[in-house]
């Protein structure tokens with residue numbers, strides 16, 4: 439079974455990023471994937487320092503989840519045209535061991551219509567840890583961040599976009615993880 443880790447990079451209780459991630463999880467489960475959900479709001483990590491050998495329990499869960507995954511989704515609110523601090527902090531704990539040769543999908547939630555700037559920066563990070571950037575990405579913004587009580591994006595085009603992107607992403611993950619073995 440294909441294992442996908444979703445890192446939810448918001449530090450806010452009612453985060454739209456988390457709502458998007460839960461929808462991504464549901465679609466992936468419906469497609470037969472196993473999802474490892476790593477929510478940095480409920481799984482906070484200490485501030486990274488190169489001076490400290492960190493034995494934090496949450497960090498162990500976080501790293502084990504990524505180690506196990508065949509593919510990874512990075513999701514962030516767009517803060518000042520960039521990924522959130524909590525996501526960047528979490529990624530500073532990781533490197534080739536977690537990302538090398540794995541397909542990575544980036545997703546963002548923004549106040550404005552689209553969050554391309556944070557997505558580009560996430561893709562730069564992915565390249566530097568030798569992950570394989572999925573050319574498709576997901577950006578929800580403004581009014582497209584409304585979700586139904588069932589947890590689906592209210593906007594039909596957004597639902598279609600998510601479905602198309604996840605189909606593309608899972609196919610890439612399956613292809614590259616079979617090459618890696």
Ligand SMILES: Cc1cc2nc3c(=O)[nH]c(=O)nc-3n(C[C@H](O)[C@H](O)[C@H](O)COP(=O)(O)O)c2cc1C
Nearest residue numbers: 448450453454455515516517518519547548549550
């Ligand atoms: C510090 C900060 C900076 C932000 N910068 C931007 C920005 O550059 N562009 C934008 O469209 N929205 C910006 N926003 C709005 C957030 O991207 C938006 O509210 C997002 O949906 C929050 O995600 P969340 O619901 O997961 O917390 C900013 C919000 C905060 C708190």
